[in-house]
Amino acid sequence: MSSPSTAPTRTPVRRLITVVLLVPVLAALALWAFAWPAARTAPRDxxxxxxxxxxxxxxxxxxxxxxxxxxxxxxxxxxxxxxxxxxxxxxxxxxxxxxxxxxxxxxxxxxxxxxxxxxxxxxxxxxxxxxxxxxxxVVTAPANDPRGAALSASVLPLALAGIAAGSMVTALGPRGVRAAVALLGAAALVGVVAAAVAHSWLDVLTGDWWAEAAAFGLSTLAVGGAVAGLGALAGTAGAGIMAAVVMLLGNPFSGAASAPHMLPEPAGAIGQWLPPGAGATLLRSVAYFDGAAATGPALTLAWWAALGLGAVLLGGTLGARAANRADTADEKKLAPVT
Missing domain, CATH: 3.40.190 (D-Maltodextrin-Binding Protein; domain 2)
Structure with a gap:
């Protein structure tokens, strides 16, 4: 029989071993996700x-x-x-x-x-x-961004903005309609601010200002809704999983720095089904091509946003019902016995 003094030390040791083993796995996954597409960039169809x-x-x-x-x-x-x-x-x-x-x-x-x-x-x-x-x-890149660096660099900030919005909604606790309104408001403000920076200040986007703001906002809402939606259904762990998918798959597989057809398969296809890739494609269409071929990525982002907001509303409803059941049970316990 082990002494009581040694038992409490086992849990910290196990956690330490978990950290030591998990960090290299996460590092390997991140290196694979980011380095593999970059190392295998080549034309594919x-x-x-x-x-x-x-x-x-x-x-x-x-x-x-x-x-x-x-x-x-x-x-x-x-x-x-x-x-x-x-x-x-x-x-x-x-x-x-x-x-x-x-x-x-x-x-x-x-x-x-x-x-x-x-x-x-x-x-x-x-x-x-x-x-x-x-x-x-035929369609030239803007003089202030001839290599497309500014547009490709916008993918990560938009993803981070969406993750931040979804994570804050999950952590701070607004549910249902209030959570959905918070996500919509944050995405709208991000769209306006991003368009003001990229179009009005840096002058690296040359399309319709409001269309670009809408693309920025929809991209943010798609990520934020997905993170908050999974968080509403599965808690903090769900929000973390969705954030990891966006960061480790959505960003490197977006093809924003080159093109989806330059990435190894199935990275190029997966990237266009995730919000960062669809958002980059949509922004390029509205910024330089008068909205040509914008329907596909816009629908992809809209589906992510709709499913995310739907999950947020569903999570709020389920949470309210659970709270009502708990209150009813407490009232029955406190009711006097006649």
């Missing part, structure tokens, strides 16, 4: 247009096909159609067969990384005999 007569584009398509799996070829009748597809965010760029030789169309606003890739790899492949190829940037 990047949508690319080829425009012109079939006889002229066939050799170009053949040369592009030598990089198996790198590009998903879309065919267009002429340069005007290819430009329209780029502006609609159907393709990242296009190779146009002209009388003077191939011409490369890019869109640095869609992804500076992909635009540079096309100039570095597609242009030499499209041209024959080492000839020079003309290049035109």
């Amino acid at each position: 990047v949508p690319l247009g080829v425009a012109g007569p079939a006889a002229a584009t066939a050799p170009i398509e053949k040369r592009l096909g030598e990089r198996e799996g790198a590009f998903e070829i879309h065919r267009y009748a002429d340069e005007a159609a290819a430009r329209e597809a780029i502006q609609d965010r159907t393709v990242y760029g296009a190779v146009v067969a002209t009388d003077r030789g191939p011409k490369l169309l890019t869109a640095s606003a869609a992804s500076p990384t992909v635009a540079q890739l096309l100039q570095r790899t597609v242009a030499p492949q499209a041209a024959s005999g080492g000839a020079q190829i003309d290049t035109a940037d």
